[in-house]
Amino acid sequence: MKRFLLLLFLAVANCSSAMAKPQQNTEEARQFPRNIIMVIADGMGPAYTTAYRNFSDDPNTDMVEPVIFDDIFVGNASTYPASESGYVTDSAAAATALATGIKTYNGAIGVDVNKQPVESVLQRAKTLGLRTGLAVTSQINHATPAAYIAHNESRQNYPQIADSFFDSRVDNQLIADVMLGGGTRYFNREDRDVTAEFINAGYEFAEQYDDLLKIDEGSNVLGLFAEVGLPPALDDPKDDRLAFLTKHAIRFLENPNGFFLLVEASQVDWAGHSNDIASVVAEMDDLAQTLDYLQSYVAAHPDTLVILTADHNTGGLTIGADGEYHWDPAPLHRISASVTAISKDLVKAADVESYVSDKLGFTLNAQETAQLEQVKLLSVEEVEKVLKYIIDKRTNTGWTTTGHTGTDVEVFAFGKQSQLFTGQIDNTDIAKHIFDLLDRRTSS
Ligand SMILES: [Zn+2]
CATH class of the missing domain: 1.10.60.40 (Diphtheria Toxin Repressor; domain 2)
Known part of the structure; x- marks a missing residue:
């Protein structure tokens, strides 16, 4: 009761100060982004952006020309998981950190070390009336996107996680309005057809990329374009697959109240796990095209914030190997x-x-x-x-592992309030800043 009264007092105090300074508050509201786009390049350690810059270099000039990552770089983030999992994170714990702002054990999806559910920024955005979505190149119930939607003690519970995409609610609403990626194997199952449930709930369903062209802006959409992950960038006939999905996700999500979108270049990590340098640069190029598009989007919609980071470093990629100074x-x-x-x-x-x-x-x-x-x-x-x-x-490419390494990852940001993410931060700080931006935006 005491706490309730205190909250009531604070609410009233807040209101009266808001009434006293309407001008300033409108001004303040303009400072907070209407739209937030979180981009995760799974597995993209610092050597990946260097590899991509060298790959893109014009060898006829002396300088190694900067690439888009150089233009938007703001800092570095530590990625360590909860202490029980040591110093090297997996994608589930890292995604939970980026999505919820807490450290957890490797394998955890949106739950803390006691396996209790923790709210994600995407869920908060939904509660606050924004439209929400994701566009990824893995199956949509893979660890990274799952941590923004579901709560599960293990990332391996793919069917359960797919179920919670439909079953989890905030304020009686489905959590994501737009979901684009792969995963028919997990959504169209013999024991349950989650896709059909989305369709019954009014979602448009797409199974070919170009189906998206026929769907109206503002629609709720489930797009599953592969059984598991999308084809690798090198093998996909669509040579801008993530940019294409991102563009359409934004088209479906745009509305006056704003949106939160998670974009994941999921297969940078898969290329790293398989120590396949040709796929690494192809996935990086797919991501770079997506960032090009997002830069033009922010130029036209300056009330948008874009943040990019990796969840961890995969493969221990090295530019040069075996004692030779050459790549x-x-x-x-x-x-x-x-x-x-x-x-x-x-x-x-x-x-x-x-x-x-x-x-x-x-x-x-x-x-x-x-x-x-x-x-x-x-x-x-x-x-x-x-x-x-x-x-x-x-x-002369080197690798130290087919797993992850515990190095820091780069952080990139542009658009409104992007300065918040500069310097040396922790992966949980990214979620904390997003929560804060969402809350202050809607309360001002
Ligand atoms: Zn990985």
Whole structure:
């Protein structure tokens, strides 16, 4: 009761001060972004942005030209999880930190160390009357997007997490108005058809990218374009897949009250886990195109804030390896498919040398060809290993792990209030600032 009275007092005090200074409060309200777009590049450690800059370099000039990441860089974030999980985070704990502002154990989706649900910024945005959405290249119930919507003790509970996309509510409303990515395997199941439930609840459903073109602005949309994740950037016939999904998500979300959108370049991480440098730069390029679009969006809509960070660093990527002071991105420009796709087809190819040389854009030497001829008889996985080895040797790319490393990650921001994210911060600070911006915006 005491607490209630105190709150009532504070509310009244707040109101009267608001009435006393209407001018200032309108002014203040203008300072807070109407729209907030959180972009997560899963796994994008600092070496990834350096690799992308070198990859994009014009070798005919002395300087290495800056890329979009250089224009929007503001600082660094620590990523460590709750102490019980040590210093190296997984995507679930990191996404929970970015979404809710608390540290938790590796594997946790939107729950604290006691497995209790914690509100996410997306859920708060929904409570405050903003429209909410996500656009990702993984399945939409993968760890990062899941932490903004669901509460589950384990990221591995994919069907349960898919269910909570429909079952979780704030103020009796579904949490996300727009969800674009992959994941039909988890949403259209034998035991439950979550997709049908969304359709019954008035959502438009899209299963091809271009279906989105036919859906009106302002619609609620569930778009699932793959069984699990979307095809890797190198293999997807749509060469701007994340920018395309982001553009349409924004079109569906725009409204006078503002929106919160989560965008994830999910497969930077997958390329890192598989130590596939050609896919790394292709996923980075997909992300860079998305940021280009977002920069033009913010130029036209200055009441928007965009924040970009990684959840952690994947693969321990190094620019140069084996004691040699050398890195050559040139071969990466000519590789026309992911190593996984090349390997699958290679085991069926009659002429290994010409097939691989065509896909990689460089000629194999006799030793490399012989090695591929040999492993081709074993398995697709063995072929993949050899191909990656060949590409790493040609470019002199290094890796220290097929998992994550605990280094800090870069933070990037532009648009209204982007200065809040500068300097050395912690991943939980990002959520804390977003909560604060949402609350102060709607209360002023
Ligand atoms: Zn990962």
